[in-house]
Amino acid sequence: MTAQEKRGLWLGLLGVTIFALTLPMTRLAVGTPEAPQMSGLFIASGRAVLAAALSALFLWATRAPWPARRDWGPLALTAGGVVVGFPLLTSLAMRHVEAVHASVIVGVLPLATAAVGALLHRQRPSVGFWACAALGSALVVGFALLRSGQSGLALHPADLLLLGAMACAAVGYGVGARLSQRLRAEHVICWALVIALPLSLPAAWWSRPLAPVSTAAWGAFGYVAVFSMWLGFFAWYRGLALGGTVRVSQVQLIQPFLGMLFAVPLLGEQLDAVTLGFALAVITTVFAGRRMPVHARPAGAATR
Known part of the structure; x- marks a missing residue:
């Protein structure tokens, strides 16, 4: 492993550690059905507005050049995944499920991110890789069904929101990582936040909390x-x-x-044995998937 790859892994670990607090903090900010705090829409849009204000200052201070024409589409896709999709879906879900429960759903994200990265970088994962991905996804869905509390094989709507959020995050991570190869990594998320302002600003104003909100909820909002x-x-x-992307995404194993x-x-x-067991099983499939070969697609080969 080269020094650059090692640095990438350490930076990935730092990012994952920061992200690991997102679900608990979101749960604290939205509250519970019995004691609600902020709405999920405000958490998603309000945090994007605050981060966009910081981003505008950062872009100005670093004299960031305007993105090239070819970069606006990927930036919009990145914004749709990590500025709009993931925050909104998780914020809506976290009022109805505990953070420990949601953390198991997050276990499928490393494989999803690796799969998106392989597609974007024209790599060809092996059959074993996709088998691990399918098994990990099945474990996540099985856990959600087990804990849904509903009769029959029916997912709780919050679990569907979380699974959708994982898909949004995987796309946003993969596309943003590809952009970071030609733009400064810091500028990628900053531009994504700024271009999302026409959506996030009106949504934040419309959904702003009118009733008193606890200091803890505001602190959690500030963190996210x-x-x-x-x-x-x-x-x-x-x-x-x-x-x-394929290698560093596996650092999410610990998230x-x-x-x-x-x-x-x-x-x-509470962290019970069933939840911990499912988390270990999902992480085992991701670790196995990481060891499966991922081949470069030959130049000029058609994408199927």
């Missing part, structure tokens, strides 16, 4: 705005660009564990 939505991506996109550990003291949640 400044760290989860902004600074975490500085390290994450730089790490993906330096170490490679479910970190999320669970953070949820216990922050929210007083």
Whole structure:
């Protein structure tokens, strides 16, 4: 492993550690059905607005050049994934599920990110890789069904939101990482946040809390705005660009564990054996998938 790849892995680890607090902090900010705090829409849009304001200042201070014409489409796709899709879907879901529960769903994200990265970088994962991806996804869905609390094989709507959020994050991570190879990693997330302002600003104003909100909820909102939505991506996109999306995405293996550990003291949640067992099983499939070969697609080969 080269020095650049090692640096990418360490930066990826820093980003994942920051992201691991996102679900517990979001749960703290939105509250519960019995004691609601902020709405999911405000958490998603308000944090994007605050991070966009910081981004505009950063772009100005660093004299960032305007993105090239070819970069606006990928930037919009990145914004759709990590500025709009993932924050909105997780914020809506977290009022109805505990952070420990949601952390298991996050366990499928490393394989999803690796799959998107392989597609964007014209790589050809092996059959074993896709088998591990399918098994990991099946474990996540099985856990959600087990804990849905509904009769029959029916997912809780919050679980569907979380699975959608994972898809959005994988696309946003993969496209943003590719952009970070020709733009500064810090500028990628900053431009994505700025171009999302026409959507996030009106949504934040319309959904702003009118009733009193606890100090803890505001503190959690501040964390997801400044760290989860902004600074975490500085390290994450730089790490993906330096170490490679397929390789560095596997650092997310530890994110479910970190999320669970953070949820216990922050929210007083319980970590039971079934949840831990499913998390270990999902992480095992991701680790196995990481060891499966991923071949470069020959130049000029058609994409199927």
